[in-house]
Amino acid sequence: MSKALPSLKAPPNTRLWRYGGWSLLYSPRALVVGTVLAMLMVVTAALVLTLGKMDIGPGHVLAVLLGKGDGGLHDHIILNIRLPRVLTALFVGVALGISGAVFQSVSRNALGSPDVIGFTTGAATGALAQIILSGPDPLCIAMAAVVGGVLTAVAVYALARQGGVVGSYRLILTGIGVGAVLTALNGLMLVRGDLDDAVMANLWLAGSLHARTWDHVWPVMIGTALLVPVVLAGASALRMIEMGDDIASQLGIRVERVRLTMIFAAVVLAALAVGAAGPIAFVALAAPQLAARLCRGTGLPVLSAGLMGSVLLLAADLLTQSLPLAVSVPIGRMTGIVGGIYLIWLLTRSRQL
Amino acid sequence: MGAAIFTHSIGPKQSQQEVVPRALRARRRYWGLALCAVLLAALAAASVFIGTRSIPPRVTVQAIIAFDPANSEHLLVWHLRLPRALLGIVVGCALGVAGAIMQALTRNPLADPGILGVNAGATLAIVAAIAFFDIIDVSGYLWFGLAGAALAGVAVYLLGGIRQGLNPVRLVLAGSALSVVLLALTQIITVNSNEQVFDQFRHWVVGSLQGRGFDVLLPTAVLTALALGASIALARMLDALALGHDSGKALGASPRVVWIASALIVIVLAGTATAAAGPISFIGLTAPHVARFVVGPDHRWLLPFSMAFSALMVVGADILGRLVGHPGEVAVGIMVALIGGPFFIVLVQRWRMVRL
Numbered sequence: 001m002s003k004a005l006p007s008l009k010a011p012p013n014t015r016l017w018r019y020g021g022w023s024l025l026y027s028p029r030a031l032v033v034g035t036v037l038a039m040l041m042v043v044t045a046a047l048v049l050t051l052g053k054m055d056i057g058p059g060h061v062l063a064v065l066l067g068k069g070d071g072g073l074h075d076h077i078i079l080n081i082r083l084p085r086v087l088t089a090l091f092v093g094v095a096l097g098i099s100g101a102v103f104q105s106v107s108r109n110a111l112g113s114p115d116v117i118g119f120t121t122g123a124a125t126g127a128l129a130q131i132i133l134s135g136p137d138p139l140c141i142a143m144a145a146v147v148g149g150v151l152t153a154v155a156v157y158a159l160a161r162q163g164g165v166v167g168s169y170r171l172i173l174t175g176i177g178v179g180a181v182l183t184a185l186n187g188l189m190l191v192r193g194d195l196d197d198a199v200m201a202n203l204w205l206a207g208s209l210h211a212r213t214w215d216h217v218w219p220v221m222i223g224t225a226l227l228v229p230v231v232l233a234g235a236s237a238l239r240m241i242e243m244g245d246d247i248a249s250q251l252g253i254r255v256e257r258v259r260l261t262m263i264f265a266a267v268v269l270a271a272l273a274v275g276a277a278g279p280i281a282f283v284a285l286a287a288p289q290l291a292a293r294l295c296r297g298t299g300l301p302v303l304s305a306g307l308m309g310s311v312l313l314l315a316a317d318l319l320t321q322s323l324p325l326a327v328s329v330p331i332g333r334m335t336g337i338v339g340g341i342y343l344i345w346l347l348t349r350s351r352q353l
Numbered sequence: 354m355g356a357a358i359f360t361h362s363i364g365p366k367q368s369q370q371e372v373v374p375r376a377l378r379a380r381r382r383y384w385g386l387a388l389c390a391v392l393l394a395a396l397a398a399a400s401v402f403i404g405t406r407s408i409p410p411r412v413t414v415q416a417i418i419a420f421d422p423a424n425s426e427h428l429l430v431w432h433l434r435l436p437r438a439l440l441g442i443v444v445g446c447a448l449g450v451a452g453a454i455m456q457a458l459t460r461n462p463l464a465d466p467g468i469l470g471v472n473a474g475a476t477l478a479i480v481a482a483i484a485f486f487d488i489i490d491v492s493g494y495l496w497f498g499l500a501g502a503a504l505a506g507v508a509v510y511l512l513g514g515i516r517q518g519l520n521p522v523r524l525v526l527a528g529s530a531l532s533v534v535l536l537a538l539t540q541i542i543t544v545n546s547n548e549q550v551f552d553q554f555r556h557w558v559v560g561s562l563q564g565r566g567f568d569v570l571l572p573t574a575v576l577t578a579l580a581l582g583a584s585i586a587l588a589r590m591l592d593a594l595a596l597g598h599d600s601g602k603a604l605g606a607s608p609r610v611v612w613i614a615s616a617l618i619v620i621v622l623a624g625t626a627t628a629a630a631g632p633i634s635f636i637g638l639t640a641p642h643v644a645r646f647v648v649g650p651d652h653r654w655l656l657p658f659s660m661a662f663s664a665l666m667v668v669g670a671d672i673l674g675r676l677v678g679h680p681g682e683v684a685v686g687i688m689v690a691l692i693g694g695p696f697f698i699v700l701v702q703r704w705r706m707v708r709l
Contacts, residue, residue: 160702174702177698187558281536282530339533
């Protein structure tokens with residue numbers, strides 16, 4: 001029975017770092033995984049920068065990035081065409097990975113993603129309505145997608161709220177209902193719409209990193225930078241809510257407030273991603289799962305999920321650009337293929353999940 | 354009897370409901386099923402009488418009892434409306450039962466038959482049939498869809514690791530991973546093909562019963578009937594397994610046998626339905642929730658009620674789709690979600706759902 005007494009020792013797989021009155025609990029494994037992922041991210045980003053129709057060597061790319069370019073055509077290509085594309089991919093990946101991690105925790109479900117509360121479907125509804133009812137202007141489509149996604153998330157949350165409480169289970173089921181209605185509307189627009197518009201919509205639905213400019217980069221970059229600390233601050237509380245609302249509130253956590261803040265942050269992250277690159281498949285679903293498996297930790301893998309997301313997206317972009325394919329492969333589908341095959345490979349290799 | 358233990362130990366909510374003697378409850382439920390059957394028959398009949406082209410009821414009856422091959426209205430009733438109504442029932446039954454089994458198997462309320470990758474497999478096979486083999490009629494799609502669904506289902510089952518022990522999370526992850534890959538390939542094909550391919554594909558992918566004749570109905574009905582028969586035998590074992598693998602084993606249900614059998618059944622049911630009518634995703638997901646709300650988690654009741662509810666939903670939505678979209682029609686997959694979605698949301702708000 002003496003073991004039941006509260007102990008000040010660190011839980012398994014973690015270390016406690018103390019300095020005077022300060023202490024920090026960290027997991028060495030997560031630290032290593034995070035570092036490796038960050039390095040991978042930088043390397044892939046650098047590789048993608050050297051790819052393209054015009055052959056520019058790595059040394060030259062580095063020189064331009066450090067501001068030592070000659071101000072010629074190469075500078076323009078790297079700074080205004082390739083860099084925005086790479087940064088869009090990077091931050092969209094981070095945003096999706098973290099957003100997925102939060103939703104998987106909130107829904108207590110390995111299938112959780114922003115789509116659980118209908119976000120992605122709502123974003124598609126917004127974009128389709130813009131394309132089919134109005135016109136295919138890229139910025140308008142991005143705005144419509146963001147508005148559609150956020151409105152849907154708000155509607156699901158409001159519908160699932162009862163007596164000031166939103167249970168995880170009711171949130172999921174409401175999300176299914178709303179998502180189904182919106183999917184049906186999307187289908188209706190695709191079937192009833194003009195064929196040319198429908199083809200256009202199909203292209204948007206595939207997700208793209210083509211022709212990204214700094215206008216695409218800034219919102220997702222700044223938004224992600226602001227929201228990551230918010231999610232990090234709430235991560236351990238969210239982890240405890242997974243044990244059940246009652247237990248978490250006994251442990252002194254304001255369950256509803258934490259959950260609302262985290263869902264809000266995750267929805268905004270997903271919205272920023274959709275606005276910048278359209279719907280990107282699978283990153284939000286796979287990145288947190290992969291990160292959690294690599295870290296083997298007990299905490300919510302916020303940072304590693306974000307890094308994993310951006311590695312996945314950049315690797316997919318690297319593949320689409322370097323493979324000598326006769327067909328065009330939209331980036332949003334390439335992530336699906338890469339992430340999907342990777343997850344399957346992982347499943348067949350590891351005995352435990 | 355074992356069954357009494359199961360129904361009381363699964364859901365804590367169960368104890369809050371009024372206590373009804375078992376015999377009385379069983380009688381009520383038999384009447385409930387009979388009522389569903391009558392309703393279904395009525396809806397199916399209505400489905401034969403209602404259509405884009407208005408045919409007098411007298412002619413419709415004549416077409417069925419005294420068929421005249423020279424009469425175009427008789428041909429329409431006999432070759433399109435009748436198989437369509439029957440196919441609605443068959444597809445509905447298949448999807449409802451497949452969904453209920455899938456949710457029991459994975460113990461995941463989000464599970465629908467599509468999770469085994471079956472829908473994605475059928476979708477990819479059919480888009481390939483349209484793009485590469487220039488197949489344009491639905492009865493041609495059917496066999497491609499079936500093959501695709503079966504391959505995908507078997508692949509997920511092997512990848513999800515029957516060899517490494519049975520783990521629901523693993524199966525779910527393998528299924529969604531493979532689905533994403535297959536759907537990505539589907540979209541790559543549509544993006545790179547000409548507009549006609551996408552035009553055909555968009556009409557299939559929303560889920561429709563339009564233009565399906567006896568050549569689609571017969572194989573679908575035979576396969577579905579076989580799988581439904583097998584699922585009845587499975588119900589009691591699913592109950593035992595719902596208590597967890599170890600307790601299930603102790604009660605005489607071999608997890609491995611149940612898993613292999615139910616996965617096969619789901620692949621056949623969902624694969625056939627999808628190949629015949631396109632992916633109608635919402636039904637398999639929600640019909641079991643509604644049924645669980647009515648009869649609780651006992652699978653010997655849950656399976657038949659899921660079947661009845663989902664068949665009612667499909668046939669009803671198909672009729673409404675033709676009324677709403679007149680003179681054209683709104684595909685049944687769209688109608689199901691448009692009506693079922695709000696209904697489902699209200700249900701979630703009003704009542705406590707019985708958890709898995």
